[in-house]
Amino acid sequence: MKREYDVLVVGGGPGGAYAAKTFAEKGYSVLLTEKRPAIGVPVRCAEGVGKKLLHEFFKPEDQWIAAEIEKANIIAPDGFKMELEPERAGSEVGYVLHRKIFDRDLVWQAAGAGAEVQVKTRAVSPLMENGAVKGAILEQNGTSHEVRARLTIAADGVESKFSRWCGVDTTVPLREMETCAQYLMTGIDIDPHATEFFVGNDVAPGGYVWIFPKGEKTANVGIGVGGDRCKPGNRPIDYLNRFVKSHFPNGKTIELIAGGVSICQPLPCTVADNLMIVGDAARVSDPLTGGGIYAALYTGKLAGEVGAKGLDQGDTSSQKLMPYDKTWRESYLGKALERNYQIKEVFVKLIDDDLNAIIHSVAKMNMSDFNTLNLIKNIIAANPKVALKLGKAGLKNLIDSF
């Protein structure tokens, strides 16, 4: 490890890896530091990603793909199953990845592009000078190292503390922390090409149960519930155990995964002097679906592009880095986050009767009219009570966000 780099990337998830790769390809000296001993483990993910979205970044390697998904099923609290064929499932038609392999390959690519990688090396505090970030203190094998960098990327995931140490408040409100548990199960009877989502206040209050296939008879079976609904005896693990007992009594569990996804709004600002915040650390995971792989890749790459311009010109002040913040907010990602936040705010207030009514009415919709705005109009027409719950302001927000 050297004492000085152009760029220091904190965190070796998809966001950090893609940022490191982008900077390295442009010829900058990069150190990627990851506190865990191995990249990508333990996994904290259901591993689903939209095909089109992933193809924006690469042609996926065969070994990344556990399953190809052709349709999604949504199961209402009353047991009614709505099938979303490809035309309707939108970007949810996609892949279920092997994140252990995927994440490691991304870091591998960053290393291949010239980035230096250190594992089991934790950033324990930033180096601050006159309010600007100048690198970090890294702890490795019980020794502290001062590493200086012209630009630091906080890609430290959901538990992000680096930006907090730099003065950016990243605390997630309890009710906007989706708390999750998941089993990788085998020996279960599933459609290997369909994802399933179960909603309802008995199965997953403020969230959903997912089944994401990873091949024949094998799937990630997991659940997320709103943090404020989590109680002793009714924690995600308890809901999951009950679900598995009733749906897959003979299935075998070969991995336990715990995790958290923020479903709040993104940080109000994702840059500071010599600092850029990407991926989950920036709170850009999708508030409705909990998906964050795409957002991490997108923001990681963009940070690399905008950050490199700053480095080229010898100016990495927050003002110079601001186009990063502006660009992602105005992108497909930023708009989807805003819209899905509004939808999520409605979703978490719905009682089972509302959910049943909505899912039944959507299932009747004509496919050729199927777009998100029509979807909302349809839901509101069929379920005026939902419109009442939203209130005038909520309704306006929702419509405006399309």
Place this chain on the structure above:
Amino acid sequence: MIEVHREICAYCGCCVSVCPEGALELVDAYLDIDTNTCINCGLCVRVCPLGALEAKK
């Protein structure tokens, strides 16, 4: 006092993200708590998906 049951914790980071004081930290494979900064608000105990945290008097 918050006690971490390490035999239950799966080091997921949920608790770390809701802690208003930054008192929790995932070191490479275990959860650490700084009892000097913890204000015993109990948010971490509530959010844990596995029930690995306990508030002790």
